[in-house]
Amino acid sequence: MEFDTDWRTLGKHRIRLRSVKGFPTEVMHQLADVTRLAIDNNMSARARIVDIVLREDKTYDITVGSTLPVRRLRFFWTQIWGKTCDPNWSG
Numbered sequence: 001m002e003f004d005t006d007w008r009t010l011g012k013h014r015i016r017l018r019s020v021k022g023f024p025t026e027v028m029h030q031l032a033d034v035t036r037l038a039i040d041n042n043m044s045a046r047a048r049i050v051d052i053v054l055r056e057d058k059t060y061d062i063t064v065g066s067t068l069p070v071r072r073l074r075f076f077w078t079q080i081w082g083k084t085c086d087p088n089w090s091g
Contacts, residue, residue: 010036017052028052028060035062 006017014044015032017024032052039047050063 001019008032010049011040013039013049015049018051020056021053021054024054028054031060031062 003023004019004021006028007016008029010013012031013034013036017028017032019025019028019037032049033045035052039049047064047066050065051061052063055061
């Protein structure tokens, strides 16, 4: 049995929350809410949050799936978060 993973449904998103340090906290649930709002209001209707992972170095990895081309997703990422995507990301 996995005690580091929780599933959450927010609207059309079915999100896996995973923490390497134990069960996902309330902060992860709040991050999922904020991410859902950002994606629903700024991206294509086809975009979905896949999972959010808290790593050991206290950083979050957020995976978003979509049928949009990679270039378009990079544009949206920059618009939402003000940062560019990892240049090695192949989408």
